Amino acid sequence: xxxxxxxxxxxxxxxxxxxxxxxxxxxxxxxxxxxxxxxxxxxxxxxxxxxxxxxxxxxxxxxxxxxxxxxxxxxxxxxxxxxxxxxxxxxxxxxxxxxxxxxxxxxxxxxxxxxxxxxxxxxxxxxxxxxxxxxxxxxxxxxxxxxxxxxxxxxxxxxxxxxxxxxxxxxxxxxxxxxxxxxxxxxxxxxxxxxxxxxxxxxxxxx
Amino acid sequence: xxxxxxxxxxxxxxxxxxxxxxxxxxxxxxxxxxxxxxxxxxxxxxxxxxxxxxxxxxxxxxxxxxxxxxxxxxxxxxxxxxxxxxxxxxxxxxxxxxxxxxxxxxxxxxxxxxxxxxxxxxxxxxxxxxxxxxxxxxxxxxxxxxxxxxxxxxxxxxxxxxxxxxxxxxxxxxxxxxxxxxxxxxxxxxxxxxxxxxxxxxxxxxx
DNA sequence: GTAAAAGTCAAGCGACCGTTTGACTTCCCT
DNA sequence: AGGGAAGTCAAACGGTCGCTTGACTTTTAC
Numbered sequence: 001x002x003x004x005x006x007x008x009x010x011x012x013x014x015x016x017x018x019x020x021x022x023x024x025x026x027x028x029x030x031x032x033x034x035x036x037x038x039x040x041x042x043x044x045x046x047x048x049x050x051x052x053x054x055x056x057x058x059x060x061x062x063x064x065x066x067x068x069x070x071x072x073x074x075x076x077x078x079x080x081x082x083x084x085x086x087x088x089x090x091x092x093x094x095x096x097x098x099x100x101x102x103x104x105x106x107x108x109x110x111x112x113x114x115x116x117x118x119x120x121x122x123x124x125x126x127x128x129x130x131x132x133x134x135x136x137x138x139x140x141x142x143x144x145x146x147x148x149x150x151x152x153x154x155x156x157x158x159x160x161x162x163x164x165x166x167x168x169x170x171x172x173x174x175x176x177x178x179x180x181x182x183x184x185x186x187x188x189x190x191x192x193x194x195x196x197x198x199x200x201x202x203x204x205x206x207x
Numbered sequence: 208x209x210x211x212x213x214x215x216x217x218x219x220x221x222x223x224x225x226x227x228x229x230x231x232x233x234x235x236x237x238x239x240x241x242x243x244x245x246x247x248x249x250x251x252x253x254x255x256x257x258x259x260x261x262x263x264x265x266x267x268x269x270x271x272x273x274x275x276x277x278x279x280x281x282x283x284x285x286x287x288x289x290x291x292x293x294x295x296x297x298x299x300x301x302x303x304x305x306x307x308x309x310x311x312x313x314x315x316x317x318x319x320x321x322x323x324x325x326x327x328x329x330x331x332x333x334x335x336x337x338x339x340x341x342x343x344x345x346x347x348x349x350x351x352x353x354x355x356x357x358x359x360x361x362x363x364x365x366x367x368x369x370x371x372x373x374x375x376x377x378x379x380x381x382x383x384x385x386x387x388x389x390x391x392x393x394x395x396x397x398x399x400x401x402x403x404x405x406x407x408x409x410x411x412x413x414x
Numbered sequence: 415g416t417a418a419a420a421g422t423c424a425a426g427c428g429a430c431c432g433t434t435t436g437a438c439t440t441c442c443c444t
Numbered sequence: 445a446g447g448g449a450a451g452t453c454a455a456a457c458g459g460t461c462g463c464t465t466g467a468c469t470t471t472t473a474c
Binding site for chain 1: 238239241242298299330331333365366369370372373376377379380381383384385386401402404405407408409410411412413414
Protein backbone atom coordinates (compact mmCIF):
# COMPACT_ATOMS: atom_id res chain seq x y z
CA UNK A 1 0.00 0.00 0.00
CA UNK A 2 2.71 2.45 0.91
CA UNK A 3 4.62 1.31 -2.16
CA UNK A 4 1.54 1.86 -4.30
CA UNK A 5 1.27 5.38 -3.05
CA UNK A 6 4.92 5.95 -3.89
CA UNK A 7 4.36 4.74 -7.41
CA UNK A 8 1.27 6.84 -7.82
CA UNK A 9 3.11 9.92 -6.66
CA UNK A 10 5.99 9.23 -8.92
CA UNK A 11 3.55 8.76 -11.75
CA UNK A 12 2.26 12.27 -11.20
CA UNK A 13 5.63 13.83 -11.93
CA UNK A 14 6.36 11.38 -14.68
CA UNK A 15 3.03 12.04 -16.30
CA UNK A 16 3.71 15.75 -16.62
CA UNK A 17 7.10 14.90 -18.06
CA UNK A 18 5.61 12.55 -20.62
CA UNK A 19 2.87 15.02 -21.55
CA UNK A 20 5.54 17.63 -22.20
CA UNK A 21 7.46 15.20 -24.41
CA UNK A 22 4.33 14.31 -26.34
CA UNK A 23 3.32 17.92 -26.85
CA UNK A 24 6.87 18.82 -27.88
CA UNK A 25 6.97 15.98 -30.38
CA UNK A 26 3.74 17.12 -32.01
CA UNK A 27 4.80 20.72 -32.31
CA UNK A 28 8.33 19.89 -33.44
CA UNK A 29 6.90 17.68 -36.16
CA UNK A 30 4.54 20.42 -37.25
CA UNK A 31 6.70 23.52 -37.12
CA UNK A 32 10.29 22.50 -36.51
CA UNK A 33 12.70 23.65 -33.88
CA UNK A 34 12.47 27.35 -34.71
CA UNK A 35 8.70 27.51 -34.73
CA UNK A 36 8.10 25.98 -31.32
CA UNK A 37 7.35 28.02 -28.20
CA UNK A 38 7.51 27.12 -24.56
CA UNK A 39 4.04 28.42 -23.84
CA UNK A 40 2.39 26.47 -26.63
CA UNK A 41 4.03 23.24 -25.53
CA UNK A 42 2.99 23.67 -21.91
CA UNK A 43 -0.52 24.64 -22.93
CA UNK A 44 -0.90 21.55 -25.12
CA UNK A 45 0.49 19.44 -22.28
CA UNK A 46 -1.81 21.03 -19.69
CA UNK A 47 1.19 22.05 -17.63
CA UNK A 48 2.63 25.23 -16.18
CA UNK A 49 5.36 27.06 -18.06
CA UNK A 50 7.78 26.38 -15.22
CA UNK A 51 7.37 22.64 -15.69
CA UNK A 52 9.76 22.62 -18.64
CA UNK A 53 12.56 24.23 -16.65
CA UNK A 54 11.85 21.91 -13.76
CA UNK A 55 11.85 18.65 -15.72
CA UNK A 56 14.28 19.40 -18.53
CA UNK A 57 16.22 22.51 -17.57
CA UNK A 58 15.32 24.51 -20.66
CA UNK A 59 13.19 24.50 -23.78
CA UNK A 60 16.20 23.61 -25.88
CA UNK A 61 16.97 20.63 -23.69
CA UNK A 62 13.37 19.42 -23.99
CA UNK A 63 13.58 19.69 -27.77
CA UNK A 64 16.87 17.82 -27.87
CA UNK A 65 15.55 15.00 -25.70
CA UNK A 66 12.41 14.77 -27.84
CA UNK A 67 14.31 14.73 -31.12
CA UNK A 68 16.84 12.24 -29.83
CA UNK A 69 14.08 9.89 -28.68
CA UNK A 70 12.42 10.08 -32.08
CA UNK A 71 15.66 9.61 -33.99
CA UNK A 72 16.78 6.69 -31.88
CA UNK A 73 13.43 4.99 -32.26
CA UNK A 74 13.58 5.37 -36.02
CA UNK A 75 17.17 4.21 -36.39
CA UNK A 76 16.58 1.18 -34.16
CA UNK A 77 13.61 0.16 -36.27
CA UNK A 78 15.49 0.59 -39.52
CA UNK A 79 18.54 -1.28 -38.29
CA UNK A 80 16.27 -4.10 -37.14
CA UNK A 81 14.75 -4.34 -40.61
CA UNK A 82 18.10 -4.25 -42.37
CA UNK A 83 19.63 -6.83 -40.05
CA UNK A 84 16.81 -9.22 -40.87
CA UNK A 85 17.83 -9.18 -44.52
CA UNK A 86 19.61 -12.20 -46.00
CA UNK A 87 23.11 -11.68 -47.32
CA UNK A 88 21.76 -12.41 -50.78
CA UNK A 89 18.82 -10.02 -50.55
CA UNK A 90 17.62 -8.38 -53.75
CA UNK A 91 17.42 -4.64 -54.30
CA UNK A 92 13.68 -4.83 -53.95
CA UNK A 93 13.98 -6.56 -50.59
CA UNK A 94 16.54 -3.98 -49.53
CA UNK A 95 14.21 -1.17 -50.53
CA UNK A 96 11.37 -2.74 -48.58
CA UNK A 97 13.46 -3.10 -45.44
CA UNK A 98 14.94 0.36 -45.85
CA UNK A 99 11.56 2.01 -46.26
CA UNK A 100 9.60 -0.18 -43.83
CA UNK A 101 9.70 2.11 -40.76
CA UNK A 102 8.66 5.11 -42.83
CA UNK A 103 5.90 3.17 -44.60
CA UNK A 104 4.53 1.93 -41.32
CA UNK A 105 4.46 5.47 -39.98
CA UNK A 106 2.77 6.77 -43.13
CA UNK A 107 0.12 4.10 -42.76
CA UNK A 108 -0.37 4.72 -39.05
CA UNK A 109 -0.38 8.53 -39.17
CA UNK A 110 -0.77 10.43 -35.89
CA UNK A 111 2.03 10.08 -33.43
CA UNK A 112 4.04 7.67 -35.57
CA UNK A 113 4.05 10.12 -38.44
CA UNK A 114 4.99 12.91 -36.04
CA UNK A 115 8.03 10.88 -35.01
CA UNK A 116 9.04 10.56 -38.65
CA UNK A 117 8.53 14.24 -39.34
CA UNK A 118 10.72 15.11 -36.40
CA UNK A 119 13.37 12.67 -37.58
CA UNK A 120 13.25 14.04 -41.10
CA UNK A 121 13.84 17.58 -39.85
CA UNK A 122 17.07 16.42 -38.23
CA UNK A 123 18.41 15.93 -41.73
CA UNK A 124 17.78 19.61 -42.50
CA UNK A 125 18.43 21.37 -39.18
CA UNK A 126 20.58 19.01 -37.11
CA UNK A 127 20.15 19.73 -33.37
CA UNK A 128 23.17 20.06 -31.17
CA UNK A 129 23.44 16.72 -29.43
CA UNK A 130 22.64 14.45 -32.34
CA UNK A 131 26.21 13.22 -32.74
CA UNK A 132 25.50 10.76 -29.96
CA UNK A 133 23.45 8.73 -32.43
CA UNK A 134 25.86 9.03 -35.31
CA UNK A 135 26.98 5.46 -34.70
CA UNK A 136 23.52 4.04 -35.26
CA UNK A 137 23.15 6.22 -38.29
CA UNK A 138 26.33 4.82 -39.80
CA UNK A 139 25.32 1.31 -38.82
CA UNK A 140 22.13 1.54 -40.86
CA UNK A 141 23.93 3.05 -43.82
CA UNK A 142 26.69 0.45 -43.82
CA UNK A 143 24.22 -2.41 -43.68
CA UNK A 144 22.35 -0.98 -46.66
CA UNK A 145 25.60 -0.38 -48.52
CA UNK A 146 26.65 -4.01 -48.19
CA UNK A 147 23.50 -5.32 -49.83
CA UNK A 148 23.72 -2.59 -52.44
CA UNK A 149 27.32 -3.46 -53.30
CA UNK A 150 26.44 -7.14 -53.61
CA UNK A 151 23.73 -6.36 -56.14
CA UNK A 152 25.63 -3.66 -58.03
CA UNK A 153 29.31 -4.71 -58.01
CA UNK A 154 30.05 -2.57 -61.07
CA UNK A 155 29.01 0.71 -59.43
CA UNK A 156 31.52 2.91 -57.60
CA UNK A 157 31.04 2.90 -53.83
CA UNK A 158 30.80 6.69 -53.63
CA UNK A 159 27.90 6.47 -56.01
CA UNK A 160 26.23 3.84 -53.86
CA UNK A 161 26.56 6.08 -50.81
CA UNK A 162 24.96 8.85 -52.83
CA UNK A 163 22.04 6.60 -53.77
CA UNK A 164 21.44 5.63 -50.16
CA UNK A 165 21.37 9.28 -49.20
CA UNK A 166 19.00 10.07 -52.05
CA UNK A 167 16.64 7.28 -51.04
CA UNK A 168 16.73 8.34 -47.41
CA UNK A 169 16.11 11.93 -48.43
CA UNK A 170 13.15 10.92 -50.54
CA UNK A 171 11.60 9.05 -47.64
CA UNK A 172 12.20 12.03 -45.37
CA UNK A 173 10.53 14.26 -47.90
CA UNK A 174 7.47 12.02 -47.96
CA UNK A 175 7.15 12.50 -44.20
CA UNK A 176 7.60 16.26 -44.27
CA UNK A 177 5.65 17.33 -47.33
CA UNK A 178 1.85 17.37 -47.57
CA UNK A 179 2.05 14.15 -49.60
CA UNK A 180 2.79 12.35 -46.34
CA UNK A 181 -0.62 13.21 -44.92
CA UNK A 182 -2.25 12.23 -48.20
CA UNK A 183 -0.55 8.84 -48.13
CA UNK A 184 -1.71 8.30 -44.56
CA UNK A 185 -5.27 8.24 -45.92
CA UNK A 186 -4.45 5.48 -48.43
CA UNK A 187 -4.50 1.73 -47.79
CA UNK A 188 -1.12 0.62 -46.52
CA UNK A 189 -0.57 -2.01 -49.21
CA UNK A 190 -1.29 0.49 -51.95
CA UNK A 191 1.32 2.89 -50.56
CA UNK A 192 3.78 0.03 -50.42
CA UNK A 193 3.08 -1.03 -54.01
CA UNK A 194 3.71 2.52 -55.20
CA UNK A 195 6.71 3.35 -53.07
CA UNK A 196 8.86 0.21 -53.22
CA UNK A 197 9.42 0.34 -57.00
CA UNK A 198 10.54 3.96 -56.77
CA UNK A 199 13.05 3.27 -53.99
CA UNK A 200 14.24 0.14 -55.78
CA UNK A 201 14.66 2.11 -58.99
CA UNK A 202 16.65 4.80 -57.23
CA UNK A 203 18.92 2.14 -55.74
CA UNK A 204 19.36 0.32 -59.04
CA UNK A 205 19.81 3.41 -61.16
CA UNK A 206 19.00 3.58 -64.86
CA UNK A 207 20.51 5.05 -67.99
CA UNK B 208 21.32 65.32 -66.75
CA UNK B 209 18.14 65.75 -64.82
CA UNK B 210 17.04 62.39 -66.14
CA UNK B 211 20.30 60.83 -64.93
CA UNK B 212 19.81 62.25 -61.51
CA UNK B 213 16.26 60.92 -61.51
CA UNK B 214 17.50 57.47 -62.35
CA UNK B 215 20.24 57.60 -59.76
CA UNK B 216 17.83 58.65 -57.09
CA UNK B 217 15.35 56.03 -58.08
CA UNK B 218 18.17 53.53 -57.85
CA UNK B 219 18.76 54.54 -54.26
CA UNK B 220 15.29 53.48 -53.17
CA UNK B 221 15.35 50.46 -55.44
CA UNK B 222 18.74 49.45 -54.12
CA UNK B 223 17.50 49.28 -50.56
CA UNK B 224 14.56 47.25 -51.77
CA UNK B 225 16.79 44.82 -53.64
CA UNK B 226 19.20 44.53 -50.72
CA UNK B 227 16.28 43.61 -48.50
CA UNK B 228 15.13 40.96 -50.98
CA UNK B 229 18.64 39.52 -51.21
CA UNK B 230 19.10 39.42 -47.46
CA UNK B 231 15.65 37.88 -47.02
CA UNK B 232 16.40 35.21 -49.61
CA UNK B 233 19.61 34.23 -47.86
CA UNK B 234 18.03 33.98 -44.44
CA UNK B 235 14.91 32.23 -45.71
CA UNK B 236 17.09 29.65 -47.42
CA UNK B 237 19.11 29.15 -44.24
CA UNK B 238 16.47 29.12 -41.54
CA UNK B 239 13.05 29.06 -43.15
CA UNK B 240 10.08 31.30 -42.61
CA UNK B 241 9.84 30.78 -38.86
CA UNK B 242 13.49 31.39 -38.14
CA UNK B 243 13.79 34.73 -39.87
CA UNK B 244 13.70 38.07 -38.03
CA UNK B 245 13.14 41.59 -39.24
CA UNK B 246 16.20 42.92 -37.50
CA UNK B 247 18.56 40.33 -38.92
CA UNK B 248 17.33 40.94 -42.45
CA UNK B 249 17.72 44.69 -42.19
CA UNK B 250 21.14 44.33 -40.61
CA UNK B 251 22.35 42.04 -43.41
CA UNK B 252 20.91 44.48 -45.94
CA UNK B 253 22.49 47.49 -44.25
CA UNK B 254 19.10 49.10 -43.89
CA UNK B 255 16.96 50.47 -41.10
CA UNK B 256 14.26 48.30 -39.57
CA UNK B 257 11.61 50.69 -40.85
CA UNK B 258 12.69 50.06 -44.43
CA UNK B 259 10.82 46.75 -44.54
CA UNK B 260 7.53 48.32 -43.55
CA UNK B 261 8.14 51.15 -45.99
CA UNK B 262 8.98 49.01 -49.01
CA UNK B 263 6.91 45.89 -48.40
CA UNK B 264 4.38 46.69 -45.71
CA UNK B 265 5.41 43.93 -43.33
CA UNK B 266 7.95 41.21 -42.75
CA UNK B 267 5.46 38.60 -43.90
CA UNK B 268 4.87 40.44 -47.15
CA UNK B 269 8.62 40.65 -47.77
CA UNK B 270 8.96 36.93 -47.20
CA UNK B 271 6.08 36.17 -49.53
CA UNK B 272 7.50 38.33 -52.29
CA UNK B 273 10.92 36.75 -51.86
CA UNK B 274 9.58 33.21 -51.90
CA UNK B 275 7.32 33.88 -54.84
CA UNK B 276 10.21 35.33 -56.84
CA UNK B 277 12.33 32.28 -56.11
CA UNK B 278 9.56 29.82 -56.87
CA UNK B 279 8.61 31.52 -60.12
CA UNK B 280 12.20 31.60 -61.25
CA UNK B 281 12.58 27.90 -60.55
CA UNK B 282 9.34 26.87 -62.23
CA UNK B 283 10.06 28.96 -65.31
CA UNK B 284 13.47 27.33 -65.65
CA UNK B 285 12.06 23.84 -65.22
CA UNK B 286 9.20 24.42 -67.66
CA UNK B 287 11.70 25.75 -70.19
CA UNK B 288 13.76 22.58 -69.87
CA UNK B 289 10.75 20.30 -70.13
CA UNK B 290 9.33 22.16 -73.12
CA UNK B 291 12.59 21.68 -74.98
CA UNK B 292 12.15 17.91 -74.77
CA UNK B 293 11.14 15.98 -77.86
CA UNK B 294 7.83 14.12 -77.75
CA UNK B 295 9.81 10.90 -77.98
CA UNK B 296 12.26 11.77 -75.20
CA UNK B 297 13.66 8.92 -73.13
CA UNK B 298 13.31 8.65 -69.36
CA UNK B 299 16.93 9.62 -69.00
CA UNK B 300 16.41 12.76 -71.05
CA UNK B 301 13.32 13.53 -69.00
CA UNK B 302 15.29 13.11 -65.81
CA UNK B 303 18.02 15.40 -67.06
CA UNK B 304 15.56 18.13 -68.02
CA UNK B 305 13.61 17.70 -64.81
CA UNK B 306 16.69 17.97 -62.64
CA UNK B 307 18.60 20.53 -64.72
CA UNK B 308 17.65 23.68 -62.75
CA UNK B 309 18.48 22.01 -59.46
CA UNK B 310 21.76 20.59 -60.76
CA UNK B 311 22.80 23.99 -62.09
CA UNK B 312 22.08 25.54 -58.71
CA UNK B 313 23.98 22.80 -56.89
CA UNK B 314 26.94 23.43 -59.14
CA UNK B 315 26.76 27.21 -58.78
CA UNK B 316 26.17 27.32 -55.04
CA UNK B 317 25.73 30.74 -53.43
CA UNK B 318 22.66 32.68 -54.39
CA UNK B 319 21.43 30.09 -56.87
CA UNK B 320 21.46 27.42 -54.21
CA UNK B 321 19.71 29.80 -51.82
CA UNK B 322 16.93 30.18 -54.37
CA UNK B 323 16.57 26.40 -54.52
CA UNK B 324 16.56 26.05 -50.75
CA UNK B 325 13.83 28.63 -50.48
CA UNK B 326 11.83 26.89 -53.19
CA UNK B 327 12.27 23.53 -51.52
CA UNK B 328 10.92 24.88 -48.23
CA UNK B 329 7.72 25.86 -50.00
CA UNK B 330 7.04 22.15 -50.37
CA UNK B 331 7.15 21.74 -46.59
CA UNK B 332 5.72 24.99 -45.25
CA UNK B 333 3.70 26.53 -48.09
CA UNK B 334 3.42 30.33 -47.62
CA UNK B 335 0.06 32.00 -47.96
CA UNK B 336 0.08 33.45 -51.44
CA UNK B 337 1.69 30.57 -53.29
CA UNK B 338 -1.53 29.52 -55.03
CA UNK B 339 -0.83 32.23 -57.58
CA UNK B 340 1.87 30.01 -59.05
CA UNK B 341 -0.07 26.78 -58.87
CA UNK B 342 -0.70 27.00 -62.62
CA UNK B 343 3.02 26.91 -63.43
CA UNK B 344 3.49 24.14 -60.95
CA UNK B 345 0.84 22.03 -62.68
CA UNK B 346 2.24 22.93 -66.09
CA UNK B 347 5.63 21.49 -65.19
CA UNK B 348 4.09 18.38 -63.72
CA UNK B 349 1.82 17.75 -66.69
CA UNK B 350 4.69 18.11 -69.12
CA UNK B 351 6.74 15.58 -67.19
CA UNK B 352 3.76 13.26 -66.92
CA UNK B 353 3.28 13.15 -70.68
CA UNK B 354 6.82 12.00 -71.35
CA UNK B 355 6.56 9.57 -68.48
CA UNK B 356 3.32 8.07 -69.79
CA UNK B 357 4.84 7.67 -73.26
CA UNK B 358 7.74 5.69 -71.85
CA UNK B 359 5.73 3.68 -69.31
CA UNK B 360 2.33 3.03 -70.90
CA UNK B 361 1.73 0.03 -68.66
CA UNK B 362 1.92 2.02 -65.41
CA UNK B 363 -1.16 3.56 -63.80
CA UNK B 364 -1.27 7.34 -64.08
CA UNK B 365 -1.67 7.81 -60.33
CA UNK B 366 1.54 5.94 -59.87
CA UNK B 367 3.27 8.16 -62.41
CA UNK B 368 2.10 11.23 -60.51
CA UNK B 369 3.53 9.69 -57.38
CA UNK B 370 6.88 9.12 -59.05
CA UNK B 371 7.08 12.71 -60.23
CA UNK B 372 6.39 13.89 -56.72
CA UNK B 373 9.00 11.52 -55.32
CA UNK B 374 11.60 12.75 -57.80
CA UNK B 375 10.79 16.37 -57.09
CA UNK B 376 10.96 15.70 -53.36
CA UNK B 377 14.33 14.04 -53.72
CA UNK B 378 15.70 17.04 -55.58
CA UNK B 379 14.28 19.37 -52.95
CA UNK B 380 15.92 17.30 -50.27
CA UNK B 381 19.28 17.60 -52.00
CA UNK B 382 18.95 21.37 -51.82
CA UNK B 383 17.89 21.48 -48.17
CA UNK B 384 20.08 18.85 -46.54
CA UNK B 385 23.81 19.23 -45.91
CA UNK B 386 24.44 17.01 -48.92
CA UNK B 387 23.54 19.99 -51.09
CA UNK B 388 26.50 22.00 -49.85
CA UNK B 389 28.73 18.98 -50.28
CA UNK B 390 27.64 18.56 -53.88
CA UNK B 391 28.32 22.23 -54.56
CA UNK B 392 32.00 21.48 -53.94
CA UNK B 393 32.06 18.69 -56.55
CA UNK B 394 32.63 19.09 -60.28
CA UNK B 395 29.31 19.73 -62.02
CA UNK B 396 29.62 16.83 -64.46
CA UNK B 397 30.34 14.42 -61.66
CA UNK B 398 27.19 15.48 -59.81
CA UNK B 399 25.25 15.03 -63.02
CA UNK B 400 26.64 11.55 -63.62
CA UNK B 401 25.63 10.49 -60.12
CA UNK B 402 22.24 12.15 -59.96
CA UNK B 403 20.69 11.46 -63.37
CA UNK B 404 20.70 7.66 -62.99
CA UNK B 405 18.98 7.93 -59.62
CA UNK B 406 16.22 10.20 -60.94
CA UNK B 407 15.85 8.05 -64.03
CA UNK B 408 15.62 4.94 -61.88
CA UNK B 409 12.96 6.51 -59.70
CA UNK B 410 10.97 7.42 -62.80
CA UNK B 411 11.33 4.00 -64.36
CA UNK B 412 10.71 2.03 -61.20
CA UNK B 413 12.03 -1.47 -60.57
CA UNK B 414 10.76 -4.70 -59.11
C1' DG C 415 12.83 78.90 -55.60
C1' DT C 416 9.79 76.19 -53.22
C1' DA C 417 6.42 72.90 -51.77
C1' DA C 418 5.30 68.09 -52.20
C1' DA C 419 7.00 63.38 -52.52
C1' DA C 420 10.28 59.77 -51.59
C1' DG C 421 13.32 57.76 -48.61
C1' DT C 422 16.03 57.10 -44.28
C1' DC C 423 16.69 56.98 -39.47
C1' DA C 424 16.71 56.75 -34.12
C1' DA C 425 13.57 55.95 -30.74
C1' DG C 426 9.91 53.81 -28.67
C1' DC C 427 5.46 51.10 -28.62
C1' DG C 428 2.97 46.81 -26.92
C1' DA C 429 3.31 41.85 -27.29
C1' DC C 430 5.41 37.71 -26.67
C1' DC C 431 9.54 35.17 -25.69
C1' DG C 432 12.32 31.81 -22.23
C1' DT C 433 13.39 31.69 -17.63
C1' DT C 434 13.32 32.50 -12.52
C1' DT C 435 11.28 33.13 -8.15
C1' DG C 436 8.89 32.07 -3.97
C1' DA C 437 4.78 30.54 -1.98
C1' DC C 438 2.02 26.51 -1.76
C1' DT C 439 0.44 21.61 -1.76
C1' DT C 440 1.32 16.77 -1.54
C1' DC C 441 3.63 12.83 -0.25
C1' DC C 442 7.69 10.18 1.94
C1' DC C 443 10.47 9.15 5.85
C1' DT C 444 11.45 8.66 10.91
C1' DA D 445 3.73 14.64 14.59
C1' DG D 446 6.85 17.02 11.72
C1' DG D 447 11.01 17.99 8.67
C1' DG D 448 12.04 17.54 3.94
C1' DA D 449 11.85 16.32 -0.82
C1' DA D 450 9.01 16.54 -5.08
C1' DG D 451 6.05 18.87 -7.78
C1' DT D 452 2.91 22.69 -9.24
C1' DC D 453 1.63 27.31 -9.90
C1' DA D 454 0.89 32.55 -10.59
C1' DA D 455 3.63 36.31 -11.13
C1' DA D 456 7.25 38.82 -12.72
C1' DC D 457 11.93 39.41 -14.87
C1' DG D 458 14.76 41.16 -18.84
C1' DG D 459 15.09 40.64 -23.66
C1' DT D 460 13.69 40.40 -28.37
C1' DC D 461 10.10 40.57 -31.53
C1' DG D 462 7.34 43.25 -35.51
C1' DC D 463 5.84 47.58 -36.28
C1' DT D 464 4.97 52.73 -35.87
C1' DT D 465 6.15 57.41 -35.17
C1' DG D 466 7.97 61.85 -36.19
C1' DA D 467 11.93 64.36 -37.35
C1' DC D 468 15.14 64.77 -40.97
C1' DT D 469 17.41 64.73 -45.67
C1' DT D 470 17.17 64.20 -50.49
C1' DT D 471 14.84 64.23 -54.87
C1' DT D 472 11.04 65.62 -57.86
C1' DA D 473 7.88 68.74 -59.95
C1' DC D 474 6.41 73.20 -61.33
